[in-house]
Amino acid sequence: MAVENTTNIAGLDDTLPAGTDTKSEGDNHLRLLKTVLKHVFAGFPGEVLLAAAEAQGATVNDYVLTVAPAPTAYAANTAVVFRANHANTGAATLKVGSLAAKSLVNPEGTPLRANAITATTWVLAIYDGTSFRLMGGGNSQAIYDYANQLAFQAALPNQAGNDRKFLRTDGSNASWQDALPVYAPGNEPLTDIGDILVSGLGIKRFVYGLYTLSELPTKYRQGGKLTHTTNTVTAAAGCWRDVGDELDIVLATSMTKTLQTSGAWAAGDNANGIFTGVRANSTWYHLFVIRNDATGAVDLGFDTSVTAANRPAGWTAYRRLGAVFTTATGNIFSFVNFGRRFTYNSPASDLVNAGLGNLNQTAITVTVPVGIQTLALLIASVLPPSAATVSVGISSPGLVSTTSSLLATGGNASIAEVSRVTSTTRGIAIQANINTFASGLYIFTTGYEDFLDD
Template sequence: MAFLTVPADPGFPDVYQIEVLDRVKGGAGGTANLQAQQLAERTAFLKALADGLTAGKQPIDATLTALAAVVTAADKLIYSTGADTFATTSLTAFARTLLDDVDAATARATLGAAPLDSAPLTGMPTAPTAAPGTNTAQLANTAFVQAAIAALVASSPAALDTLNELAAALGNDANFAATMNNALAGKAPLAGSNGQAFSVASATQTQHAVSAGQVQSQALTAFTSSGAAPSFTLSPVPALTAYAAGQRFRVKFNGAGNGSDTLNASGLGAKSIKQYDSAGNKVAPVIVASQLADLEYDGVDFVILDPLPTAYCPIGHYSGLGLSTAGSSTTMTIAAGQAANSTGAALMTLASSISKTTAAWAVGTGVGGLDTGIIANSTWYYFYEIRRPDTGVVDVIFSLSSSVPTLPANYTQYRYIGAVPTNGSGQWVKFIQRGQEFWWDTPVLDFSGTTSTTASLLTCTVPRLPVKAFFDVYIASTGTYFSTPDIADVAPATSAAPLDSIGNSTSVNLGGQVECWTNASAQIRHRERSAGQNMYITTLGWYDPNIRP
């Protein structure tokens, strides 16, 4: 008989092994059931043993699992950081002495802390500084107390920063107010009785009281200037210590100005003198000798508040300003004169004649007058009187533009005064001017050809503006009609409108002087009654209505 090999277990026999020759026998104790019986006994034993181990024990869960994962060490305390999560923190020997204290009194004794009620403080304990004016049970530290004392003293001088010093200063008089009232009652009032005014001497310093006489005579504000244009000076009494906007003086000018005047008050530095124009712009002043003017400093300039009346400036006003040249010359002379600017806002006066060369513009006479670029050959140029409102300076400029020149800096006012061309060498062509009429010194032959019954345009030697051109015309054996291209073309006739401008109905050659308006391109239109006849047209000059629209 043999047995199956199993792990040794005290108290149990080895498991029987059925042999080949064993007869199969069932029932209790039978060979066929022996192994099952032995295994069942072992199973029952193990179950009873396992039940004994788990009896009264908590089943394993996430919390126990998390706790089991915590790594412990000496002087460490496990604490929860969340659901089923744990960590450790230091637990010092000092902390352990507090953990076994049964109440607060025992804990304070362990800590050596003073009681909250009437604690005896030692050393230099501190407390938060209360806000100024705090009136509560809050603890007041020395900083709060010092601030309160400083506020009470309020920067008083050292000799009056205690109650004792104040009392001494008041003569230790408990009735100081009554004493002072009684003393003041015996003093003379500033406004005397019986209408007697309080008298003051004439003020000579800025802190002095001013007398009525000084006010009436404006002795402190009315002064006569010194110096000469353009650098006037003023010496007010008392002297100014600094300029300030709003300072106002009544000034009698000792001499005439020149349009670029300044005033230096009390040696504080020269400030420009200005006055307002009708548009509210500060412009150059007009100052005459012995003029009385009310001046106010506006923080930048001395402004004349009561300027002299400006000259009447009718719109379109024009006088003088004639152009002249020797011909084949780079110099143009402009006569003295005056004209309203293009908007009629200002009267521009050229006090004396001025000459301008074909060089780039510069202010003054004998210098260039071209607004931009360089002078071109055989080209029309348009002359303008110009003015600088801030200084009142008037000059002349010429330009390729027949409407608006390129103005120099600060020059904003202009007026067209005429047009002249250059020759093939960039020099002025000679002419004479009579008012608004210009006549060539040498007439120009602008047409030499034959007549046509079809209208033709002829460019004349006149400005590129609508002007009235003057011609000498020679025509053979027919008639011609001149008209501006700005109106409808009409065929000429001998007995119906528009008739001939010049002509005849016979085989006779005819000559004469004709005038005709041009368009803005200096063109006229001519049309003849018959073709193939000789015709010549010479431009003599023109009338320029644009000078005085």
């Protein structure tokens, strides 16, 4: 009898044994088949493949398989294939016949996510000696999720020593970095390195060449110091929250505007600045920073209106920066600006050797911007008639001074620095303790503090 010499199925000859072979030699063929089977299914201590029918167990996450004949025990490396009748909603189990339920997990051993298996899909799982691992079929998204997760983990930079850091990318390379670089106020970078955290202030973003708070707080202002010539005003770079609390306005570099004697307002540095009309003598002009609705461009302009009512169409957002006064000759009344304070280079003489006619409060107009309230900075002096005692109270309009701002006796002068909140028409109030004195009262305005709408 001829017997094949092989250990695999392809080497078997289905024409053997021949019909003429003696039956007594059939045991050689049986031993050959056993040898081939053991080689082909090497490593399988039990069933190789179970093709089963599936039904839901106690919950939708329990898969119960029926197969005949039923296995008497689970064996490592056994594969099961079945058509699922329901979707899972989370971690799942798989049970074959009367055997105990085993966990049904992802290929790496983690619990299934919801809908890893959906109704009517074919599922392939392999028993690893402890649990069944989902190897194919089901919802292919589950396998994709796992593969994608592995690829992502492999692409991550080294995680050791980078606790509590964030992964940042420049579009080509990724690296671990602190959530945001931290800087002290005033030490912000001069170039854009991305968002930064400024101690005590918050997150700042690089906008129009300047680091500024990312969405500025209500009424926020920074920078914008004013300087001037005889007919121009320059505002330094700065940033502001607009008066409507809707937009940030950032002036990246200083800008100069002219109080023009002809022509109309024009956008840009060193251009005409008055929104409507031309420069008039002895007039207060408020300076505004404005932002273009369409382009976000930022510019400056002057207006006699405290609400920039005459600003060009299409420049909705604005914020007032200060005010300037033109003298009788048309030149700007000279000042120095520090924050909210405007100090005149030469005091304005608002009351010179004047008298008071009665005991009532008398309104006095001082040299401060019109249309807003300010804190007027004053020098007051009184020189009473000989042998007279004069007490003069200086107050804000509508308030009665309970203490003397000036007290002079026997022809001796009294002088004092006084600051008072004015009315929107530039007024303060003066009241004396005697019925009348003809002269000797002086009021000089040295500057003012502008509340700047805050």
